Every structure is written in structure tokens, then in C-alpha cells.
Amino acid sequence: MTKFFQLVIAGIEIGSIYALVALAIVIIYASTGLKNLAQGEMAMFSAFIAYQFHAWGLGIWLALILAILTTFVLGMGVQQVVLKPVQDSSLLTVVIVTLGLFLGLNSVAGFIWGYMMLAFPAIFPEGALEIGSVDISYAAIGVFAVLLACAGALFALFQFTKIGLAMRAVAYNKETSMLVGVQVNRVIMVGFGLAASLGAVGGIFAAPKLFLDPFMMLTVLIYALASAAFGGLDSPLGAVIAGLFIGVIENLAGGYIGFIGSDLKIVVPLVIILGTLLFRPQGLLGRKYIPRV
Amino acid sequence: MRKTTTRRFGAAALALSLVAAACGGDDEADAPAPAPAEEPAEAPAEETGPGGYVWDGTTDDGITDDTLLIGSSGPLSGPASAYSPITQGVGVCADYINGEFGGVTMLDGKTRQIEVEILDDGYSPEQTVENIRRLHEQVGVFATVNVLGTPTNTAIVDIVEDNEVPNILVATGATRWGRDFASGDYAYTMGWQPAYQTEGKIYAAYIADNFPGSTVAILQQNDDYGDDYVSGFEMGIEGTDIEIIAVETYASGDPDVSQQMISLADSGADIFFNVTTPKYAAQAMVSIGSLDWDPIQFLNSVSNSTGTVLIPAAEGGGAVEGVYTAKWAADPTDPALADDPAMIEYRDMWAKYSDLNTDDAFAFFAWNSCMAQKEIFNNIYPTRASLLATVGNMDEINIEVPLVYAENVSTSIGTGDGWPLEAMQVEQYNGGVWEKQGAVVDVDF
Amino acid sequence: MANTTITRGTSQYRSIVTVGFALLGLVVILLPFVLSGFRTFQFTMALLWALGVLSLNMLTGWSGQISLGHSALFGLGSYTTCILVGTYDWNPLLTIPVAALVTFIFGIMIGIPALRLAGLYLALMTLAIGVAFTPVIRRFKEHTGGSMGISIKKKVFPEEILGLNLDQYLYFLVVIFAVVMFALARNLLKSRVGRAITAMRDNEIPAQTMGIYPARYKTLIFATSSMFAGIAGALYAFVIRFSAPYSFTLTLAIFFLAGLVVGGIGTLAGAVLGGLFIQFVPYYAEEINQGLAGMVFGIIIIIIMVSAPTGVLGLIKKLRARVVTVTDPSVVRH
Amino acid sequence: MSLLEVNNLVAGYGMVQVLNGISLSVEDGEVAVVLGANGAGKTTTLRALTGMIKTSGSVLFEGEEMVGKKTDQIVRRRIAHVPQGRGTVAQMDVDENLDLGAYIRTDKAGIAADKQKMFELFPRLAERRKQSAGSLSGGEQQMLAIARALMMSPRLLLLDEPSLGLAPLIIRSVFDTLRQINTEFGTTMLVVEQNANLALSIAKTAFVLETGDIVAGGSAEQIAADDTIRKAYLGI
């Protein structure tokens, strides 16, 4: 049983990272209908920015807060410069543009910081909480807490603030939003910045565990996309649940199913998603879209 | 990268003047170790080179009276870019040799500037095929050096053979390079570093001697590199009482290896054999630190850099104390070597001719390889046959790679011994330094 | 500059087209005799990429289904040939129909579930297939050689065929296949089936009321596209004589997409331009800056998508329109 | 000076020109209606007024030119627009929809008071405060949409076919409420409507739109007596 619980905890820890990036994807998708394939690379870039601030001598928490703020601004910039021109274009265009962004960010990060793995300073204290024979590392608790805090903050932002209200309104109904005086484009820009920051949180908190290099988020992105699709592309709650679920399931599958082993671990979530999409195309918690004739 | 600036302009300038003086007059007692350039020039001007090669006075493609053109291909972009210093190092090496020694002086007495063409293959085999053909057919190189990767070299091995352009010092530890070179099946492709399989055997032998009756859990990358290590290890424990009780694999690109480590911990094995690349090696050690498992660890040499693996892993709460590894070369981040003159020269020269991070194990790999290149090219006639004869008989030339455990820098075709390097030293990480355990092991195949 | 008007179908138009194609044909035929083996090989590769782009174009350009997994289909073709020749000593040419069949069947197998998915979700599904391909190949390493890859010995090809060296032979082999495949694709596009597929892409519900059965056409074009990718992959195995998981990663899928948009989505000639782009742009991007080649590539893609959505072919057509106006014959009844 | 003065307004979608240069005006405090059959350009007129489509000509609101301004800038002049299909956010609850209506306001106390007023005006909404707008009946949604618009405390309220899709009884209650709002709050309204008799019953001024042109305009009584409407609607 120790193995089982240990696998579940490790699954929650990595799943929290998937969930954070998935949240970022969902927020952008829900508010703009864009799917940002560069979300993972943006998160990776943010982690490097945090690393850089820390290397310049700032405390780790200050560095990560500054990095998140920087990312917020960068995210808005990316939206304005790269994505706004193609916002209303076909899905193919958007996919390709974000893939271009993906290649570009990856290459620039490698150029600036190199491809060698870098140690990212620990954010949470070392050590673990011991419950019976199960060790729960403080880092795992911390990352999970950060996910909950982000999800909570997001919920509060959406539910209790004016900008949150406007963001939700824009996501659901652009026309009505415009008619009550919401500056839709500005809200989308802020939404993009917010999503980028959330991704940044994912990237930064992943960095101590995964170690920092330009390819850190490559596979995480696949899992995050999977989580977003599985949970429902427009459901933040779905993204969180699905991220955690996929983290746990891939660990249990890798740990217990011999044929799958660790080799085919990545195939497991993909199969789950395919299964889900085939029978529930809108994802677990997503809304069904009924085309009008 | 930037933090080396001061050293570059302080110590480096001084060291440079020393080296320059050493080259000129040999009158500096404290001159660093590298082989003086004039040595080959003093060699008797007979027309027979290493390996009994008899020069007929011809010159092969890629060589003029004052230039030597070589090439390399490796991942400068893409997921394997971490290795890029090895590939870039070929260019740095040429600058270094040209800058410090005016080039290589071959056995025909002519000194030639090295020119290098480096191409990016992104670790994609078909791109390597294209690159190698470009180097052979368009650029017209004399030889290729340090071409990186097992699948990439596998893709080009036939082309190399057909075009008869030597591909020496390939940057991969797959077993076949030494074996096929020795057997003559693929006489134009030659390895450099000890084979992964060899290293696996060394650990097996060490464990059998020192920890009899123990059980082993292995984490390996699910590719040729991981398989080579594990198969070497399995060969090594055959007939002993060592037993492998758990093997987990991961794919390069996976986010992390927590799940594998939990499964291995569940086996409760006495020994953990860590066959992973740097990032995963660090992750695995961090996992052990957080799990209720305290095995004796053996870490493969691919990831035994103090500065880029063990210190980061320790910072992340990893269990690094007492880890064993086997080394064939020194570690540039080893604090014990901080004042070693050879290490200082490495740092100075690499800082002078490149902006590579000198702490990077792969940059250091390139330096070691560079030392070998210099001597190899100093000991050939300007023909490819001569090059092959020389690399096939490296014991006949004096390769001074001071930071390599070089007791056995030798290959000789026909004796079944096809690896330039196959001597390794088992070491243990204690209090931030690697301590030698026992003698250098020379595994003879 | 004087703007000349040419009408399609007239003898003037026909002679221009004939002369154009004759010149193009001449260039294509003479190329391997003028260029070095390496350059010939590069053009062979460019044609292989063009076939990959063509196959993606059939799916994405014609029917609007995005695929981020075409690398896997291409790889499947390549592995089929490598395994049959490398392990079972088949005659290489005989493996092409097998690769076509295997990828066609595989295409149907993924095409059917793909029916239930649209747009984004389909892109996700194909991405999943693209990502899963490498681990699956490694998992079955008894057959695929795992990460070491699987090779074809050069000896299976004679040194000289019909007086051609191997580079020239492979070049012409690929050229012949390319000409046939492009012709087949063109015929398909310009037929009832092609019209139905593009109609479905443009406006699916009205298309259905016209009697077009979306499930049938979507599945079949998926399978056909997959088969084209598979044949291209098989030919790739001839040329590279090696298959390894590293060759068929997401990067290749992205390259195909990039080639598609750079050449011009939906067009046939665009695929050739796309193939040339994939082959030669990284080759020259390296000269700008080796470390930032990815950025150069990324920026090119973004700029083209934002400023020239019709791709290079669209630009060429615009430039041509400045000099020559091509009009269609009037269909007015007299 | 009229509150709203529209001169030679031209608008359309893409290649299609829908309004061929219409002119109309609305006085402060009055209810004006634009009548017309489907496809006449009624919705387009309102969308043009709030800058949601490409427009040329002149729209003077309180003497200020609105053509060329962005929707949110126009709305900030306190022009509330209830679009066809109600324009509530279906996924948000009643409370949130009302909050959204007050988006441009910053006076918290005033907002709370107005919200209270809305619940008095529409008691059904008070009962359903925490229900999502999408779950309300058609009539309730229309009420919510009007309440949402009033939360802005608008100078001008634009209503697009408030009767659309509602049962006759409900339609009547909606129009009664509109009349009440006009008399109680003095809100100026421009209503476009197909249901001519009902619309005329609350209007002071009326315009008849036919395929993009205003074919008649004047006092509501005048228009009601006229047979332009029958002709426009039933082709008689």
C-alpha cells in the first residue's frame, strides 16, 4: 500500500503542474476561443525569467513574483503582437501561429540560457511529512497548495471582482459585454496576461522538481492539453480535476500495469482523452456546443 | 557564462603568455602539461607513420599544403541540444590549435591550419545523413570528428564506409563503434569514450567484489544507451550472487521519473543503478532523498558531473552522499582540481576561444577530444589511410590528455581491442568531492 | 509594364502551358546530370517532403481536418519498408504497395473516430497519435529496432541502374512517384469527389443537403492522405535507408504544417514550394545563426501566416497577375 | 435639440448594404418606435447606433458625433442597448447580469439602490436572483435584459424587438413595464418592433422602415392611421 499512496502523491504533485498549465489553456480558450500551443513554452520562459532574477541576487519569492508579473506583461504583449492579428482567423492559422511562437520561444530560451539543465532553487523546505510509511514531501504539499491557491484566487477573481465579471462576460457573450461598456479587447489582453501568469506559476513551481531547461515543459504541455480537453476546454474546474486525475492515473498505470510500464506511460492519458472525446466530445465538465443552422 | 569574464581577462592573459612562451622556447619550467608543438617536427622524417603506414607522397581531399578541412554534425537545436558544446567544441578546438600552435604539423613536416564545417542535425538521423553527405561531397572534408549520437551515427555508417571518409572520435558510447572498427566491418567509424557496456561491466565487478549478495534496482533510459549499460551490467554479474530485482525505464522527454523511483523503492533493493542522463539523474537522486529508501547508489558516468548534476541534485534535497560512479576523465567542476594546472589551462583556453560554459561536462568532453585530435593530426601523413592507421594504433603515439585516465589510450585493430579509451576509475562522492576507490580498471574485451 | 491577357483553353494558353511544362520537365530531367550527387540527394529529399506536404494538404487543406500527427503516418510508411527490406529481405519496390496498404488501413482506423471530432479536438487527437508514435515504436523494439533504428543495407540496390548512379536512380524514382501522385491528387481535387470534400470544408451542413455524406468522404480522404504520407515515407526509406524514432517526431509534423502554410494551403504547386522550404530553409537559416535557427523558422511561419495567408504561391500569383492576366473562357451561351 | 439625431445613416454587413441612408430623431423623454417587417433593417439600425457594425453618416447624441466611436465609448455615454435575443449572459445568474449592467458605473451605493428598484419593478427576478439567466423563461429573460440595461441608468434605451418569441400575454406585460419605466424614470427609448399595434400604443413618435429606407415618420397616431404599415407588412 505504501507504493500505492506514494504513487498517488507523486501523481498529485505532477498533476498539479499539468493542472496549472491546463488552467492557463482553458482561460485563454474560454475567453478568446484560441488554443495556445505555446503555453508550455511560455511557462518555461517564465521559469527562466524567475531563474534569472534569482541569479541576479533577488530572494526566491521576490524573484518568482517579479517573474510572474513580467510574464503578465509579456503575455499581454504576445497577445497584442502575435495573436490579435489572427484572433478571428481559422483554427489552422491559430494553431500554426502558436506553433511558430513555440519554436521561437524555445530557440530564444536555448540561445540565452543554454540547453544544459539548470538547478532551480527550492521554493519549499526540504523534507517530508511522514504518515505511516508514506512520505509526503513538503514540495508536493506546496505545489498542490499553490494549485489550490491559484484555483481559489481565480475563482475569487472571477466571482467577486469587476474585471473578473467582465472576463467571464466576454468569454460567454462578447456582444452583450460590449453593450454594457466592457472594453472587450482590453479584457482579452488582460485575460491573456493572466493565463500567461498562471502558466508561469506552473513553470516556476515545476522547475525545482523537473530541473530547468528549454525542453522542460514540452511533454508537460501534452499532458496539460490532455487535461484541458479531458476536463472540458471551457471549464477551469474541469482542468484542475483532469490535471490531477491524469497525473495520478499515469503514475498508477506506469507503476502497476506491466505491459504499459514506464515506456507507454504517455500513451495512457492520450488513450483516456481519446476515449472521453469520442463519447463526450465536450469533455467531462465542458459545455456542449450546438451548432445553429 | 558571464561569470568567467574576470578570469578570462586576468588569469587567462597571463597563462596565454606563458603558453606562448612555452611553445616558442621551452624555457619555462612551469609551463603547463600539453604536448609541445615542436615534438612531431623533431620526429625523424622517414616515410613510415604509426601502424606501419607507408606514405606514397599523395595528399587526400580536404588537405592542402596549409589547411586541413574537417567537419562535424550534431544537435545544435532540438531536444538534444544539451550536447551542443561537444559539436561546437570541434570548432573551438580548431581555433585553439590554430591560435596556439599555428595549426597541426603533420608527419610530412607541413603545418596546416584547421578549418571546420559544423552542421546542425537536431539529432534527427536523416538530417545527419544530409549533413554527412554535404560534408563529404560538397565541402570535401578530410574527416569528420565527434559526430554525435547513436541513431545518427547508425544512419550514416554506410555512407561513411562508401565514401571512405573517416569518422573518428564519434561522441557516443554504443558498443558497436569499437567492435565494428576492430573487426573491420566498419573500418571508417571509430569510437572514443569507453563503451557504455564496458562501464556497466565495471560496476558489476565492483559490486560483486564489495557488496556481495546484494540486490539491484535499475532506472534506465529506454533506448540503446540504457540498454547497453544494462546489458554490460548483466554480463558482469553473470555467475555472481548479485541479482537485479527491479528495472524501470523512462523516455527522454518525460517530465519526471517519480513514478519509476517509487516503484524501485518498493522493491527495497540494496543497490540503485542510475542509468540516466543528467536531468533525470538529478531527479532520481532527489526522489531518493524524499522517499523511504536508502540504497547504495551507482551513477553512470554520463551524469557524474559535480557542478551540473550532483550539486543541483543536492540543492534540490537529493541523496548524493556516498554515490559511486566510474570515471574515464576528470570533472571540471571537481573542487579538488580547481588549481590543477591542466584544468586551469583548459579553462583559460576554452574561455579564450569560445563562450562555452567551462563547467559544462560536454565542453570538457570537447577539450579532451581536442587533445586527442591534436596529437592524431600531428601524427599522420596527409592521407586518410594514414589517419586510420594512426587511430588504429594510438598506443604508438604519445597522446597526452592529462585529465583522462589514459593508461590505456590505445586501439589496435585485429586484437579485438577497438576502443581508444577503456580505462575507468571507480570513485565515490563524499563531502562534495569524488574520492578514488581502488585502482584504475581496464576492462579488456 | 504592359499587362497581357491570356484566356485559358485558347491555343495561346495551351502553347504557353506546354512550353512551360516542357521546360520544367527538361530542368527536372537534366537536374541530376548537372548537379552533384549531394545536390541531387537534396532535391530528392525536397520532393519527399513535398509529398508529405501534399498528403497533409489533402487532409488539412482540402477537407479542413487539422493533423499534427502526419509525422507518424510518414514514419509508418518508412518503417514498413525498412522492416520488410531490412528484416525480411523483400525487394524494396514491392514494399511500396504494402506501405500504402498499411497506412491506408491505419488511416481508416483513425479516420473513423476522427469523424466524431471537429477542429480543435481533432487536432488534439492527431497530436496524440504523433506523440504516441515514438514510444510505441520503441516499445516493439524486437521488430522496429527500438531507438537504434532499423537500416536497409545499401547492397539491396545495385550500384548502377539503367546507367544511373544510386543518387540519380533514387531521384528519378521519387520524381516518377511524385509526378504520378501529384497527378492523382490533382485529378481527385478536380473531380466530383474533390469538390465534395472542399464543399464540406467550406460549409458542411449545406454540403450534406446536397447529398454529400460527410462520414464517407472524411474517412476516405483521411485514409487517402494517410496512404500518400505512407508512400512518401516508404520512398524516404529508400533514400535514407534508415528509420529511427527520432526522425518522426512532432518536429516533422510541424515542418509539414509549416511547409503547407508557406507553400499555400489547399494548392498543389504550394506543396512543392513547401517541400523546398522544409529542405532548404533550415539549411540556409543555419547560416544566419545556428543557435537561433528555430527562432528564424518560427518568425518566418508567423510572418507568413499574419501577412500572407495564401503562402508563397499566393504571392507568386499576385506578382504574375501584374504582368499577365489569365482569364477563363466565357461560358455564356451564344 | 433632440436627444438623438440620425442623419443619412448608411450601414450593412460585409458586401451587403442594409441601411440606405436613414434619418430619424428622438426627443428627450419620449418613446420612439421603428416599425418594419423582417429584413427591413430594424436590427441593423440599432447595431449601427451603438457602433457594432461599420457605419457612415451622422449620429448625434446630445449633440456629440457617435459615428466612428467604438461600442464601449458610445455605451459610456449611457446608451443602453437590449439586442435581439435578449442579450443576457445565459451562464450568469440574475444578480451577476444586473452587476454587469452597471459595469460602467462606480457609485456602489447607487448601484445597490438601483438593483433594489429593479427587483421592485420585476418581482419575478427577485425570486430568481441566483438562477442562471439561461434557465429563465423567455419573458423573464426579456425582463432581465431590460433590467440589465436600466442598471446603467441610461439616457437612451435601445430595444430590439422586445416581443420576439413571447406569448401574447407576456408581450403585453413587457410593454406595460416599458410604459411604466418611461413614465416613472423618464427614460428615453427607441424601440424597434414588428408588432406594430403594441409598439404604437406606447410610442409618441414612429418611423416605418422598408428595405433599408424610412418610408414614413411622424406621430404614433398619424402612423397608426396610415396604411403604410399594412403595406409594408402584408404587402396589401
Add this chain to the structure above:
Amino acid sequence: MSLLEVSDIVVRFGGVTALDEASFTIDEGQICGLIGPNGAGKTTLFNVISRLYTADSGSVRFGEHDVLATPPHKIAGIGIARTFQNLGLFPTNTVLQNVMIGAHHRTKTEFLQAMFRTPAARREERETRELAIEILNDLNLAHVANSPAAGLPYGTLKRIELARAVAADSKLLMLDEPASGLTHSEVEELGETIRLLRDRYDLTVLLVEHHMAMVMSVSDKVVALDFGRKIAEGTPSEVQNDPAVIEAYLGVEAS
């Protein structure tokens, strides 16, 4: 016997009843106008007949065919063609191709024949093209035959859609607001065109239109819907003067 027989069709969307036991018939060769205020259920009815929506109950008979038992892509095959309110054209295809697509269900060429251009495929392609050109000529669209549909004037697009529906060689042609977005003169012309097409191609026409003058002048028969129910059926003048229709349009008199 009537050609189309719609009986007791009920369609509900959530709580809303879009069609409430709607029933009517059309005889062969008739032009039938279907009118009603916005939201009366006219387009929903079209969508039920072309099988884009599924009816909750009721039946639709077309000749011998049970329409509701026919899959959507086979509706064209039994002889029902339609146009769309917001244009159902294929913008990147040329006008000629658009019209040829209309003839899809009449033709047979499949993947392999198409790829290898078999003689049968070529013959069929030539015939389809000739047919399309003939229709385009009939509708004065020949001059735009080779332009892509995207970018043409709205009125032209409307006519192209008509041409395409005609190319289906159907017995029943359902037109969903063909006059919307057209100018006055275009609307008048459209009425004539519809009659001309009916005569030339032996069509029966079901016409949804708000432009009353046009509906009344062109229809042999008019059916009025309100709230999903049929409120009147008869000749244009009967329906025009039906009190229920007047109330539906002009609204209840203010009390």
C-alpha cells in the same frame, strides 16, 4: 395526391416548442409561401424536412418517401433541394463548381475513378459541367462562372444558390428567405425567376419569405405559422386578410 405532406410535426428545444403540430400539404407544381413572424418556426420546419433537425413527433411524406426515415445525406437523392437563409455556398469554390456540387447526388464518380480519370468519370464530369453552365446561363450568371464565390455581390450569391439548388434536379425546391438582403429591383426579378424555374424544371416550390409583396405575387398558396402552429392556409388574398395573420403580424390592438 399532394407531393409533400407535413403532418403534426412537433419540435421542442429544451422547454420551447418551436413547432406545435404543424400540418399542411403542397401539390405538385405549386409554389407555396410559408410566412409568419420571426420565431414562428419556418426555418425549423425546413430543417426538419431536410433532416438537419429531428422532429419529436409527426411525419413528413414526400411522394412515396417517408422523409423522417431518410438520412440527411439522402434527402437530396429523393428529390428535395434547399437554399439557406444565410447562404449555404462554398466560398473558396468557383461559382461553376458550386453549381456542380449541387448535382452531387446525381453523379457517381468515386475516389478511384476520380484519381485515374476513367472514361466514365470524364464523361460524367463533362455532362455535369455542361448542365451547370446551362443553368448559369438561365440565371444570367455565366459571366461569373469561374470566379470564386467569395467576394461576389450578395444578390449574385443568392442567385448562385438558386442555381445550385436547381442543379440538384429535384422535385421540391425549398427556398429560405431568398429575397433577404436584395434590393427592390432584385426582389422583383427574383419573383419572376422563381416562376421561370418552376416552369422550366417542373419544380414544386416551398418558399419562406418575409418580403410579403413578393410572396403574395408569386405563390399559388400560402401557409402562415405563428408560435409553431399553422394559423392560416389558403390563397394569398385569403391569408392576407385572415384576422389571425393580421394579429400575428401587427400585434394585438392596444387595450
